[in-house]
Amino acid sequence: MLEISASLHRKVSQHPVMTHSIPIGRSLLLTALVACAVFVVGEQTAGAQGCIPGAQVACACPNGTQRVQACTTQGTFEPCRCAAVAPPLAGPPPPQGYGPPPGQRPPPRYRTERTPILGLVIAGAVTFGVVWLATVGVTAGVSSDADRGEATGYAAIPMVGPWVMLGSDLDTDDYSAALVTSGILQTAGVAMFVLGVTIRTKRKVPVYGKVVPGAELTVGPTKVGHTGLGIGALGTF
The missing domain is CATH 1.10.287 (Helix Hairpins)
Known part of the structure; x- marks a missing residue:
């Protein structure tokens, strides 16, 4: 009788330990499953939207400066906020060509x-x-x-x-x-x-200064009388 009661006492004393270890294992397994589900959902959401809302990346402007563009709630990056480039101001007209130095003729x-x-x-x-x-x-x-x-x-x-x-x-x-x-x-x-x-x-022919029409003499065959031919000269002055 003493041996039977001792063995029963050992079985009864070990039973509460078994009852406490089972709930802790289930809770750990449930926590791991929930974390995996959240990770998968987050990856799918980020892949569908293109970027994670609130994320920021650097962007370059045409003038060489660096700006930051953020990801919107729709999953797209907003335009790079670059400063407006002012149009170039119209400068004075280029100077006119200089005349020839003193003592030299102008180009012909x-x-x-x-x-x-x-x-x-x-x-x-x-x-x-x-x-x-x-x-x-x-x-x-x-x-x-x-x-x-x-x-x-x-x-x-x-x-x-x-x-x-x-x-x-x-x-x-x-x-x-x-x-x-x-x-x-x-x-x-x-x-x-x-x-x-x-x-x-x-x-x-090179011409310097003002162009003045010159004299011109043209010599060629000409008609003399009704049936005759000769050589004539025609001049312009």
Whole structure:
């Protein structure tokens, strides 16, 4: 009997400990479950809204300054509160260009002029003049005294003089080849001179100061009478 009562006393003394340990374990488990649920709900709310209301982040303004933008209750960040940039003030107009230093000419302006071909003009005038003078001089030297006056008169006619001498009754057998050459060269010289004067080329000419129209001379073929042709000159002043 003593052994049975002792064992019962040990069982009864251990029972209250078992009854107190069970409620503490349940409370800890319930607290952990509630914390996990709150954490999951918070994560889902933050993911759906984009940001956590009340959170603040730094933002940069166009002028380089730093500002702070906060998260609204809708889960979006408010615009960065940057200071308004004032438009630039209109400054004075740029200064006008300075004139040239004393003693120096201003920079030139350029105008287009039509000028004759001087190469053809000079070559034609020299060719015609030399051949014509040589023809007259040689004819006067080689002609006889009886024919000198008539032959020299024919030779003095420009371009056509040698051809007139070849068709006349003068004795030109000894220098007929020279007369043909003279006629060709005189005609070529006159042709080069006329082409050089009538054909104009454009070139830029520097102009200093005020532009004043200058004189201009134009030489070209012109009509003489009803059926004749000649060379005329037209000048403007």
